[in-house]
Amino acid sequence: MSKLPNISTSIFAVMSKLAHEQGAINLSQGFPNFPEDERLLRISEQLIRQNIHQYTPMAGLPLLMDKIAQQTYTRYNRKVNTNTEMLITAGATQGIYSTINALIKNSDEVIILDPSYDSYEPSVAMAGGISVRVPLNPDYTPNFNTIEEAITSKTKMIIINNPHNPTGRIWTVADFEALETILDKHPQILVLGDEVYEYITFTQPHISFHTRKKLKNRTIIASSFGKSLHVTGWKVGYLIASETIMHEIKKVHQFLVFSVNSFSQHAIAAYLDVVDFEEVSKMYLEKRNLFKNLLKESRFELMPCDGTYFQVVSYQNISKTNDVDFAKELIQKHGVAAIPISVFYNDQTDRQMLRFCFAKTDETLIQAAEKLVKI
Structure with a gap:
């Protein structure tokens, strides 16, 4: 008997798998696709043989x-x-x-x-x-x-x-x-x-x-x-x-x-002796602003983003399709992966919202936005 009978495959795994199959730009899962700080890599190289x-x-x-x-x-x-x-x-x-x-x-x-x-x-x-x-x-x-x-x-x-x-x-x-x-x-x-x-x-x-x-x-x-x-x-x-x-x-x-x-x-x-967390916040602010400006001409409505590296958008001006199906359609027809917000609710509240992750290279964000503004 399962201790977690209502738990199925994570939506993050579902969307990433579909994005991979379709060759879509993956803005669904919350991790960066840019290189680590070179200083951290040098520290790691020095430590590995110790x-x-x-x-x-x-x-x-x-x-x-x-x-x-x-x-x-x-x-x-x-x-x-x-x-x-x-x-x-x-x-x-x-x-x-x-x-x-x-x-x-x-x-x-x-x-x-x-x-x-x-x-x-x-x-x-x-x-x-x-x-x-x-x-x-x-x-x-x-x-x-x-x-x-x-x-x-x-x-x-x-x-x-x-x-x-x-x-x-x-x-x-x-x-x-x-x-x-x-x-x-x-x-x-x-x-x-x-x-x-x-x-x-x-x-x-x-x-x-x-x-x-x-x-x-x-x-x-x-x-x-x-x-x-x-x-x-x-x-x-x-x-x-x-x-x-x-x-x-x-x-x-x-x-x-x-x-x-x-x-x-x-x-x-x-x-921790060399990293500046203020620079981390500044870097992500620049990425948030880039993504925000790139989507100005789109039909998506951007919700307030005070922090994190996620941008929630409404697609009510585009479609009334439920958010899970729209997210799949976004991958299959337009080549960009996002996460539907309803999956974060116990009752699957659906307000036609998606979550994009902007912890990506500028090139990735530009390529994704070029697709999104055409919808």
Whole structure:
């Protein structure tokens, strides 16, 4: 008997396979197609023959953890005890899975804001919990009335993805204050803050849970070097949480992966001495603006994109076809792959929206836009 009876092949795999078969430009999956930073490659070449290929300590390479702690203090003014409050994970997704399975028990309820990243609900199901899906507003901002209405005595966690995949929206100070007002009434609720796109923001600064005094000690914050440093295949992320919470998460982590790829941890630790995350954000801003300008003459309507490397568009001016079929048609007839937004909803809400990934070379974006403006 399946533990995940409602889980089928990922839409990302479906669209990428179809794009490959049709020779389409793939703007569906969320990973870059441009080369890694030459400095990171040189660091990797220097490290590969060194004696760094055995297990690191379970919680992570101490050197990398120290660098992350310094970075967290510099950026968010939060001091982190690397011995008790930090964990290096095999990508943020593994960190999220370990967190949920450590803290959620049978029949516990977890609030997930839709549209949402597709790993949350399966992780809750594997823990024996119950996902309570709460839709965002039509403009993809949080609706705190519906969030509060969804809370019961069984609610033990709320998952907040900020900056948000798939919509690219970012929470404001007012949003955090509204959440804090609600959670003041419900001290049993923990927050899982998925901040993997924290260094890719445009219209306003990213506000991290690290900076929220009322929430940081009841929040588990997940971050991703794969997203920030364009090395998604390295699968290196990290969690930061209070000592009591982290103690429980480590119990799951040690029997799931024990420790994370040693080479990647050493390489990232060295690279953090030279990389400038402001330049990362600037680079993606330029790509967002390029893609936005290229689509000005198209019939697609671009939604606000505050951060991440995703651009949501409406095709209501083009077709009334459901978004899954339109996405397939876009590949087969026009040679560009995207992800339909309905797949990120529990009830498959369809508002004729697609998600494009602009973490691509300028040449790729130009070629894709040339096809899209002809539709």
